[in-house]
Amino acid sequence: xxxxxxxxxxxxxxxxxxxxxxxxxxxxxxxxxxxxxxxxxxxxxxxxxxxxxxxxxxxxxxxxxxxxxxxxxxxxxxxxxxxxxxxxxxxxxxxxxxxxxxxxxxxxxxxxxxxxxxxxxxxxxxxxxxxxxxxxxxxxxxxxxxxxxxxxxxxxxxxxxxxxxxxxxxxxxxxxxxxxxxxxxxxxxxxxxxxxxxxxxxxxxxxxxxxxxxxxxxxxxxxxxxxxxxxxxxxxxxxxxxxxxxxxxxxxxxxxxxxxxxxxxxxxxxxxxxxxxxxxxxxxxxxxxxxxxxxxxxxxxxxxxxxxxxxxxxxxxxxxxxxxxxxxxxxxxxxxxxxxxxxxxxxxxxxxxxxxxxxxxxxxxxx
Numbered sequence: 001x002x003x004x005x006x007x008x009x010x011x012x013x014x015x016x017x018x019x020x021x022x023x024x025x026x027x028x029x030x031x032x033x034x035x036x037x038x039x040x041x042x043x044x045x046x047x048x049x050x051x052x053x054x055x056x057x058x059x060x061x062x063x064x065x066x067x068x069x070x071x072x073x074x075x076x077x078x079x080x081x082x083x084x085x086x087x088x089x090x091x092x093x094x095x096x097x098x099x100x101x102x103x104x105x106x107x108x109x110x111x112x113x114x115x116x117x118x119x120x121x122x123x124x125x126x127x128x129x130x131x132x133x134x135x136x137x138x139x140x141x142x143x144x145x146x147x148x149x150x151x152x153x154x155x156x157x158x159x160x161x162x163x164x165x166x167x168x169x170x171x172x173x174x175x176x177x178x179x180x181x182x183x184x185x186x187x188x189x190x191x192x193x194x195x196x197x198x199x200x201x202x203x204x205x206x207x208x209x210x211x212x213x214x215x216x217x218x219x220x221x222x223x224x225x226x227x228x229x230x231x232x233x234x235x236x237x238x239x240x241x242x243x244x245x246x247x248x249x250x251x252x253x254x255x256x257x258x259x260x261x262x263x264x265x266x267x268x269x270x271x272x273x274x275x276x277x278x279x280x281x282x283x284x285x286x287x288x289x290x291x292x293x294x295x296x297x298x299x300x301x302x303x304x305x306x307x308x309x310x311x312x313x314x315x316x317x318x319x320x321x322x323x324x325x326x327x328x329x330x331x332x333x334x335x336x337x338x339x340x341x342x343x344x345x346x347x348x349x350x351x352x353x354x355x356x357x358x359x360x361x362x363x364x365x366x367x
Contacts, residue, residue, distance in 0.1 A: 003126035004348050004364075005059045008051040013352065015345070016059070021130040026076035030130045031088070033366045035148040035342070037065030038351045039193065040258070041118060044283075046352040052120045063125030063364070064090045064117035067139065067148040077133045086138040087150055088124070088131045091115050091311050103134075106158065106311035115311075125345070127366055137317045143328050146335055148363055149197065153320035154312035156198040156254070159277040160205070161316060163252060166305060167275055182206035187243070187250040188230075189213075189266055190257035191221040193361045194279060196338055197320075198254045200327045203228050210247055212240075220358045224334045240265040250274060258282050264290050267298065267306070275305040339363055 001020045006013040023030055045051040045062055053060040070084045080086070093100025097109035105113050116131075117123020139147040160181075167180045186207040188195050195211070202209050209230040215222060222232045231247070238246055240262060249271030255263055258280030270276050298304065312320070327335040341362045343351045351362045 001127040002345065003061045003122075004063065004345065005061045005125075006045060006051065007058060008045070008053050008060055009048055011046065011048050013046050013062075013348070015348070018061070018126065020128055023072055023074050023130065025132065026074040027132045027134070028074040028130050029070055029077060029080055029088075029133055029136050030072040030128060031066075031068040031086070032071045032128055033066055033068040033124055033126060035067045035363045035365055035367075036063040036125050037148045037151065037193075038362045038364060039065060039152065043352055045118070051118060054120050054122060060117070061122035061124075061126055062117045063123040064115065065148060065151040066124035066129070067144075067150065068129070068366075071128070074133075080133060080136055080138065084138055085141055085144045085147055086136055087147065088116070088129065088135045089137065089154075089312075089314065089317055090117070090151065092121060092135075104313050106313045106316075125348075125364065125366075134314075137314070137321065139321055140325065143321075143324050146324055146328060146339065149193070149324060149335075149338060149361065150317060150320050151312075152193045152361070153197040153201070153323055154317045155194050155279060155309075156201050157319040157323060158312040158316040159254060159279050159307075159309040160198065160201055161319060162307060162309060163275045163277050164205075166307070167273075170305075171273065179205055181252065184208065184251035185210070185248060185271075186252040186254065187212060187233075187266070187269055188254045188256065189262065190255065190280065191215070191225060192256060193338060195254070195256035196221060196224060196360065197323075198256060199225055199230055200228060200331070200335060201323045202252075202254070203230065204323060204326050204330070207252065210243075210250070212243070220337065220340065221360055224337055224360075227334050228331050235262075241268045243269045244271075253277070254279070256280050261288055264288065264295070267295055267304075270298075270302070270304050272302045273304070274302070275307065277307045277309050279309050281310075 091105045093105035094112040099107040114121040189212045191213040211225040214235045253276040255278040260282035
């Protein structure tokens with residue numbers, strides 16, 4: 001069967017012929033891959049960045065944002081049947097630390113986890129994949145057209161869920177129990193796929209969403225934000241440190257840019273008792289000059305929380321499916337528009353190396 005693979009830390013990406021996987025465990029599920037999303041991690045890998053081949057190999061099959069249909073199951077698989085739609089999660093635990101032993105590899109202590117398509121485990125840019133039932137996430141047929149968005153939505157779901165848990169615990173004597181986000185002001189920085197997934201999820205939670213980016217007002221991502229009830233802030237026209245003066249302080253900041261300078265500046269936007277979750281991973285090692293004293297003074301005097309969030313647990317993948325279902329019910333046209341291009345796997349280079357200015361989520365199709 002065909003697969004897209006690369007030699008890690010090079011730009012050598014190609015379609016290769018590899019053996020089709022076979023069911024080898026009674027708990028295995030075999031999926032025919034239909035679509036695989038492309039994100040910044042994939043492009044970083046294709047440009048020679050972070051990627052590690054499985055032990056004993058010099059090539060890595062890439063791709064981690066997958067969606068497909070079950071074609072075969074092992075004899076002890078109970079919750080899945082052939083014909084079901086779904087996907088496999090990305091990370092596999094180290095098997096050593098308490099987090100991984102409790103099915104929370106997203107919180108791995110040792111760092112010795114693997115990630116399919118990224119770190120020491122082949123990914124999903126191929127015709128068929130096999131993994132175990134415990135890593136399978138079922139997607140209802142009615143949202144199969146957006147099922148490939150489950151993985152990026154899971155990243156947003158985890159960040160939002162953890163913020164709500166923290167705020168619910170520390171403000172339990174002040175606010176009524178329930179949805180802390182309802183009616184709160186939330187700023188989403190970066191309106192790429194994960195930022196837009198966060199915007200959908202936050203609107204579904206009842207938050208008043210502001211979206212920060214540096215694209216034109218009539219661009220697709222801004223139109224999607226507005227159509228779901230969000231407010232756009234053009235970062236070219238409003239200084240980050242002036243956002244609070246112009247739009248008010250944010251109770252919640254969701255950062256999805258990976259731009260270190262902006263990540264620091266966004267602390268200024270955060271309000272009293274607010275929480276800020278960073279999901280972007282800055283590249284490079286250029287030094288920054290910051291007013292650390294003012295920043296730390298604000299964090300202390302305003303009782304603020306800064307949180308980093310990466311990857312997602314099984315629970316958050318399931319939350320992601322629920323968010324996508326709800327988004328499809330409330331804004332069917334808008335959630336579908338997040339997928340801006342579908343490219344046959346034979347033309348994969350277009351997905352990795354050619355970028356349209358209106359691009360949001362590019363998907364490689366295997367069927």
